[in-house]
Amino acid sequence: xxxxxxxxxxxxxxxxxxxxxxxxxxxxxxxxxxxxxxxxxxxxxxxxxxxxxxxxxxxxxxxxxxxxxxxxxxxxxxxxxxxxxxxxxxxxxxxxxxxxxxxxxxxxxxxxxxxxxxxxx
Numbered sequence: 001x002x003x004x005x006x007x008x009x010x011x012x013x014x015x016x017x018x019x020x021x022x023x024x025x026x027x028x029x030x031x032x033x034x035x036x037x038x039x040x041x042x043x044x045x046x047x048x049x050x051x052x053x054x055x056x057x058x059x060x061x062x063x064x065x066x067x068x069x070x071x072x073x074x075x076x077x078x079x080x081x082x083x084x085x086x087x088x089x090x091x092x093x094x095x096x097x098x099x100x101x102x103x104x105x106x107x108x109x110x111x112x113x114x115x116x117x118x119x120x121x
Contacts (some may be wrong), residue, residue, distance in 0.1 A: 003100060004104065005029065005030050005099075005103055006095060006096045008027045008029055024069065026042075027041040028041065028110060031063065033101075033102070034111075038083070039084070040080055040082050040083075041080070042080060045096075059074050065076065080113075
C-alpha cells in the first residue's frame with residue numbers, strides 16, 4: 001500500500017454560540033503501510049477551553065502584546081503533540097505533501113523535529 005504524508009486543517013477557535021471560525025491549526029498526517037494514521041500538531045502548553053477565556057487570551061496575544069516579551073502568552077509555549085487516530089478519511093480538505101512506498105524516514109524526521117521543539121521550546 002502506498003504511504004501518504006498530508007496536511008489537514010482543524011478549527012483553532014470560533015465565535016461562541018455563533019460558529020464563525022477565527023483561526024485554524026494545521027495537522028501533519030502520515031498513513032503508514034499498515035494503514036495506521038499518525039498525526040503531529042502544535043498545541044498550546046496551557047490549553048484554554050472556555051470560549052470567552054480563549055477569546056481574551058487571543059486578544060491579549062494578537063492585539064495587546066507588542067511581541068517584545070515572548071513570555072507573555074497566556075497559552076504559554078507551543079508544543080508538538082503526536083497521536084494515532086482511527087479516522088483515516090481523505091475526503092476532508094487536505095494538502096498532499098508526499099506519497100510513496102516508504103515514507104517512514106521522512107515521518108521520523110518530522111516527529112523528531114517535534115520532539116526537539118518540545119525540549120527547547
